[in-house]
Amino acid sequence: MSGQQALPSWQVAAVSAVLGLAVAAGAVTAAGPWDSGQRTAERARAAAQDREGGERHGDGAGSGGADGARASAVLAALGMPARAAGDAPAPTSRGLADALDPLLRDPALGKLRTAAVVDAVTGRLVYGSRAGTPAVPASTVKIATAVAALDALGPDHRLETEVVTGPEDGEIVLVGGGDPTLTREAPGEEPGDPASLPQLADRTARALKERAAGDAGNDDGRNGDGGGGEDGSDGGNDTKDRAKDRAKGDAGKDRKGDGEDGDSGDGGAKNGGKRAAAPKVELAYDTSRYSGPARHPIGPNENIAPVSALMTDEGRLDDSDRGPAPRAEDPAREAAEAFAGLLRDRGVDVTGKPRHAKAPRGADRLAAVASPPVSALVERSLTNSDNDIAEALARETAVASGEPASFAGAGRAVRDRLARLGVPVKGAGFTDGSGLDRHGAVSAELLAQLLVRSADPERPELRPVLTGLPVAGFSGTLRSRYADASAGTGMVRAKTGTLTGVNTLAGTVVDADGRLLAFAFMTNGSTDAKGAQAALDRMASAVANCGCR
Structure with a gap:
């Protein structure tokens, strides 16, 4: 962490398995058990520093174990606060602005720069910079595809x-x-x-x-x-x-x-x-x-x-x-x-x-x-950024919604499903399920609010969206994005998005005070892909490592 000695790998693995998920939040713990096949495999891989992420996914994603009940013990062992997220103080808009505004001015970012940080407990947007402005999402649109598919099909459905x-x-x-x-x-x-x-x-x-x-x-x-x-x-x-x-x-x-x-x-x-x-x-x-x-x-x-x-x-x-x-x-x-x-x-x-x-x-x-069940397909789609699975999930959403199972029909079905969930879809356009098409557009606030919905104790069917997010420095498309000593290693869980000139990052963190937050950072028009990725990673790490009050 910033200003502190880096955690040993086993501790980081434990943090990524507990803090990185909404089980650290009291409200989310009430939703039920979290120990899916993906998370079990992920913990084993993280502890062993396995190079692969998200390869195998268990049969009962989001429906086994009880990590929420173990969260306090793990946090106490790490010398970190173990209070429920509902009791932990929320960051302030001013505090987040002080931390993020300078990072959002990084010259490596493109002309369009948008950001949203949402309190997962209250659903309130606590930080926004053009948060409602649609931008090309690249692969972070897979979050929207996953939420829509789980809502339409259910986590246990099989193809x-x-x-x-x-x-x-x-x-x-x-x-x-x-x-x-x-x-x-x-x-x-x-x-x-x-x-x-x-x-x-x-x-x-x-x-x-x-x-x-x-x-x-x-x-x-x-x-x-x-x-x-x-x-x-x-x-x-x-x-x-x-x-x-x-x-x-x-x-x-x-x-x-x-x-x-x-x-x-x-x-x-x-x-x-x-x-x-x-x-x-x-x-x-x-x-x-x-x-x-x-x-x-x-x-x-x-x-x-x-x-x-x-x-x-x-x-x-x-x-x-x-x-x-x-x-x-x-x-x-x-x-x-x-x-x-x-x-x-x-x-x-x-x-x-x-x-x-x-x-x-x-x-x-x-x-x-x-x-495998849709829950496992969602996890694999997000962990590995699997385009073929994402397109299949989008079309299956169309089938379940009575739309033609085409690119256009799937786009309408996904948008309609998200609108029913009450998230801000104004200006959103879904031209594919994978994010490879540059004509798609979503806002940072939409992505962050979808992650909040996925942590909602009233919507346990959406939980695989969170369990499928790559863990910074350990799994999937984030494995190589964070150095071993990075402040965000093991703390940030997020979906990446990359096209030429497009870099996006959307996920969850538990901040230094123990509050669960969802975030989305997007930039379009960048000419320095590695620099833009690093800038987004620093923003996510900043949210994870400050109380921002």
Whole structure:
């Protein structure tokens, strides 16, 4: 801290896990437990100085543990005040102005400089400099996207990718459900691991073989009533019902793999001592959940894939899981072709190439897999500044709000959701969910008030917005922004935003008196990106380290 010896790393990690969240505030503690999978992983990474941030996200983000109950003990161990934020004195406008006005005059900042600091306990704007003036937000707009998605979908909602029957016999359709994290890797063992395309192929192959076995049994004449043979395989409607029930139960519950699902060595299912012929199907794929242009307005770019309801690994063509990477031109087709190959590996005869088609209404579901919960997707989007997840969350907000799932429809849906929350949306425009588009505009006060809403004990569903914020010097996009001895290391939790000429920072701190504050600092027109970033970091550190009274 300023004027003090730097805290040891374990103490900084403890502070970042406790002070950096609204659990330090008495009002927020009342909202419930905070120990999400993201925070558990984050504390482990911080303590070990792991270089990665936000890679894995637990199944129950925002819904486990009880860090609020431990806040006093941790603060006391650090020799810091342990009173609730509601009892801690609030900073004054004059005190904050004395601390921030000189920093806001830094020549590295662009012509447009805006700032807002809001008391999270009262919701009062305690410091503002052009706080209501819209500015290009860059990636800090992901805060708005996250709040809108959690409000529209809920933190426990999952995005399902399914396989259904086609309009004709022998046709199946792979239906995209908007999950950009669906992976070509084998299923993981953790509840928050992404849905697995190989696991979906396992389940689909099993369902197809059981149907083939049922059909063979009916042709044999031994099961004319559609009942099961001695091997337990069902025929007729029983097979359809069982496949649908299993798909519904499997999606998102069993994340470790299906055991016999992957066993396709005989190329077909047994029936009464005979082997049914290998299932033969034509594969189509359905991306109709989303509409409008798939290509982001910035054009082809390694920071984002074309937005599609069906893709694997965010359309990445390498083995990366974050950051810039070569992207598929048509992520849906790539995913469908990969799925066809996986089915063939499992003894299913897939004829021809996958074609683009819409699944029929009322089609039978054969199999499904589900994404991690929206809470975990929000955390990953914020920690890693994941553009593909942000765009998916924006479009899913549109779907839930009755808007077209396009860039324009998502923008309207996000703005409407935020307006319902009572935050200042005047002048705000949402042209994408990720902040890559330079035509978007939000105010510093809007961003700060969204963070205050996320700390509201009456809105626990928004808590993943706070738990997903990177920790200064430790995780995500803030890991390298603060030196080890920086006054803000471990104390500032914030979302970064960077485009050419645009630098923004919005997050939360607990000040020296123990008061929880939300802030947003924005500059447009800078010609010194590193200098502007450093200036914003100094402003956040100043808020964290002064009582400002």
